[in-house]
Amino acid sequence: MAAQPSVDPATLLAVSERLARAREEAFALSGELLDHYVDTGDTLTQHAVDQLVEQATDTLRALTDSFGESTRALREAAARYTEAERSAAPGGAAP
């Protein structure tokens, strides 16, 4: 008989859903930042602000990727544990 998972797959799915929403938000916010163009009136300031927006966008995209990876990992684990639970249940199919 397979060992029971230490965490409820439904919990993993709930967290993965929130991470997925965070991923979508981070991605949307990165796009919103790029929609703005400001004229600061000073070359050095302009370069700094342009660079800041670029780096902020990169940061948000990096977080988007990170949340995406976590979401996938949690969904896969939830699926695996659900299958394990099903197998362990009386009359369940062997894995």
Place this chain on the structure above:
Amino acid sequence: MTDPVVLGDPAGCSRLGGAMRREAAHLTDRTATLAGSGAGLQQWRGPAGSAARDRVTGALTGLAATARALDQAGAALQRYATELAEAHERGRRAADRAARDGLRVVDGRVLEAWGPATSEEAERRRALVPEHQARWTGCPRRWAGPAPSAAHVRGADPGPAGPVAGAARWATAATLTPATPTTVARMRIRATIDYAATPDEVFAMLADRDFQDRKANATGALEHEVSITTRGEQTEIVSKRTMPTEDFPDFVKGMVGDRLPVTETHTWGPAAADGSRRGEITVAVGNLPVGLKGTLALAPAGTGTTQSVDGELKARIPIIGGKVEKAAAPAIEAAIDIERTTGRAWLNG
């Protein structure tokens, strides 16, 4: 309409600053929500659970640091917008005072106004220039501090903090500090050309269609069109050239294609008693938000003449504006070199 004496758009800066702070608030809320729901992962034992918790915790810490950095940068940009608006107002008042004394302010420099004036009036205006220049203090402030490195955020940093390190560094870098009051600085293009001829002879050359044709051909233009118009005491020389882009950086070629229309306009004022003249130059590049704007002067120098160009190149393109300016500057400087070479050859017959 006169040009603004202080450049920059306070409203746009304020909008971006506000957007950054709103985004920061969203991210902070999201961080709190995720932190609460992620507590359920604590029950997950074993290496898989440990790895998942580390990954989520790292991302959450990065998210929180990013929110703080965005909020700080947004606040700094809002302060900058306020100072820029005040500089606009100071600039407007300085320009009004200068105008009352027969002077004008162009990009932070006090100059004599256009138009004829008696020698006494011209002398009086010239004497007032230093006083007005000293009064001129309207200027934007300057961003200081190193730029954040996205490489840290992407995980290139081998330290355990990973994404956090980049965001934290970014948070401390995103500050605005006051700079010494100065004139508005853009990418400055300055050049002088010395000719062994009088100012009148040099001006006659510049206003000669054949000379302008020769200059356009020397730039390597695929085609060109020149017009020279005299209105009252002003002479306008417009040279429209279609330039090949094969030697441009790839990112510029990607934006403009293989041909780039360039319109160079020189507007000269009347000659003073010594033959000197002042003028203005603009260079427009197709429909791109890139251009040069500045002043021209012809002045006697010994037995010859010095022609000077003092302009500022600006590319109003988000993110890559600075790169475009750097790419365009050599082309502008090359065009000035061509004017020097072609002009000297012309005057030597």
